[in-house]
Amino acid sequence: MTPSFAALSVRIAEAMAADATRLQRRLVRAQSTHAPAAAWTRIGEDLERTIVRRNARAANKPALAFPSELPVSQRADEIAQAIREHQVVIVCGETGSGKTTQLPKICLAAGRGERGAIGHTQPRRIAA
Structure with missing residues (x-):
């Protein structure tokens, strides 16, 4: 199923900051030009890749220790x-x-x- 503008727009907030603006522009352009389903699918795949990257960063945070004397x-x-x-x-x-x-x-x-x-x-x- 082809992802919708609304469904993809909601997920932009989960993307890496460096990718979010570019993906938002692509979404708006795809909507205004009535892009074919393949374009929407590519945007959805790119969005999913950046979300996976962000989630990997969140999962791989180092253990944080705060020296009490500072x-x-x-x-x-x-x-x-x-x-x-x-x-x-x-x-x-x-x-x-x-x-x-x-x-x-x-x-x-x-x-x-x-x-x-x-x-x-x-x-x-x-x-x-």
């Missing part, structure tokens, strides 16, 4: 909640507090990184 680790739950609720999160802390080493792990624990890469930078990198 201040950032001590606030990991609070930071993870901020990451889930906000598009941008700024974390300040002393040198050696675990910002660089623990923040990517906190992002993974918060469900980030499954659909794409985790962006992480430092102020001195931005200012340069």
Whole structure:
């Protein structure tokens, strides 16, 4: 059976971020041009491939350990909640507090990184 526009559109949210926009454009184009069934099938197959890739990433997350002596680790739950609720999160802390080493792990624990890469930078990198 040929997948429908509605069925495929709903599943776009499960795709890798890098593929989602391209697949959405293909869907809209296929609908507006009344594409043949073969085109819809190809879009469905491509969507399924990217979803499988995302699910594999989610299933293969590394075991995460947060050293209790690091201040950032001590606030990991609070930071993870901020990451889930906000598009941008700024974390300040002393040198050696675990910002660089623990923040990517906190992002993974918060469900980030499954659909794409985790962006992480430092102020001195931005200012340069």
